[in-house]
Structure formats: structure tokens, C-alpha cells
Amino acid sequence: MSASWASCARGHVHWGRRGAAGLLLADRGRVLLQLRARWAHQGGTWSIPGGAREAGESYADAALREAEEELGVDADAVDVRGSYVATCGGWTYETVLAVPLTGLALADRSESDGHRWVPAADVADLPLHPAFRAAWDDPAGALRAFVTPGG
Numbered sequence: 782m783s784a785s786w787a788s789c790a791r792g793h794v795h796w797g798r799r800g801a802a803g804l805l806l807a808d809r810g811r812v813l814l815q816l817r818a819r820w821a822h823q824g825g826t827w828s829i830p831g832g833a834r835e836a837g838e839s840y841a842d843a844a845l846r847e848a849e850e851e852l853g854v855d856a857d858a859v860d861v862r863g864s865y866v867a868t869c870g871g872w873t874y875e876t877v878l879a880v881p882l883t884g885l886a887l888a889d890r891s892e893s894d895g896h897r898w899v900p901a902a903d904v905a906d907l908p909l910h911p912a913f914r915a916a917w918d919d920p921a922g923a924l925r926a927f928v929t930p931g932g
């Protein structure tokens with residue numbers, strides 16, 4: 782694995798020398814969230830499955846690989862519809878927006894202590910990973926608009 786920390790132009794360190802990506806799955810007004818394992822960075826918070834982008838991977842590929850590694854999401858069973866890009870000092874995190882094409886057989890694997898389909902209206906009440914909260918609270922509302930179109 783070639784993942785490693787990166788320093789951004791604003792002086793932070795971010796996980797993923799080539800940036801990082803996560804998979805936001807939306808189904809009938811609900812979003813699939815994962816409880817991060819206690820030992821992981823920001824453990825005990827809820828977020829979407831994701832992680833560092835590796836050499837030669839697109840952000841979508843990275844998001845789908847991480848979702849498979851962490852929750853057993855079958856990449857062939859989801860349809861990617863778009864993405865939401867957040868940057869910090871030249872470092873990029875891309876939230877890949879997708880919908881399941883069939884019922885998913887999910888399992889808590891690496892870095893996951895649980896998962897849940899959460900109604901969009903309830904997401905903000907959970908203890909969220911700070912980066913996911915920032916994306917969810919973006920005033921432009923791209924994530925919420927994807928989960929609940931017209932809502």
C-alpha cells in the first residue's frame with residue numbers, strides 16, 4: 782500500500798498523498814453511514830467508507846475499493862452518478878455519489894464497527910467525522926440534495 786500522509790499548503794496533514802475519496806450511497810432518502818472503528822483515525826464517529834487514493838486510481842475507483850474493503854460493497858451493484866469535490870490547500874477529497882442497483886449484502890470489515898442506512902434528516906444528529914460533517918453542512922447542500930432530491 783502506498784498511502785501516506787500529505788501536507789497541504791495550509792499546513793495541515795491529510796491522509797492520502799494523492800488525495801482521498803469516499804463513497805456516499807443514497808437510497809430512498811437514506812444514506813449509508815459507517816461507524817469508524819475505535820482504533821482508526823477519528824474512531825467512534827460516523828462517516829462514509831473511504832480512504833487514500835492510490836497510484837493509477839481515479840477517485841471513483843478509490844471510493845469503490847474502500848467501500849468494498851470496509852463494508853463489502855460490490856462495485857458492480859452500484860451506479861456512480863456524480864461527485865462532490867472538497868479541497869484544502871491543494872489537497873483533494875472527493876465524495877463519490879452513487880446509488881445501489883440491487884440490495885447490497887453489507888458486512889463490517891476493515892475499520893468498521895457498524896453501518897446503518899440513516900434518513901437524511903437524522904444525519905446531522907450523529908457524532909460525525911469532522912470532514913464528513915463539513916461536507917454534509919456545505920451551504921450549497923450538494924450531498925443533501927443528492928440524498929433527498931427536491932427535499
Ligand SMILES: [Zn+2]
Pocket residue numbers: 789790791792793794795869870872
Ligand atoms: Zn489542509
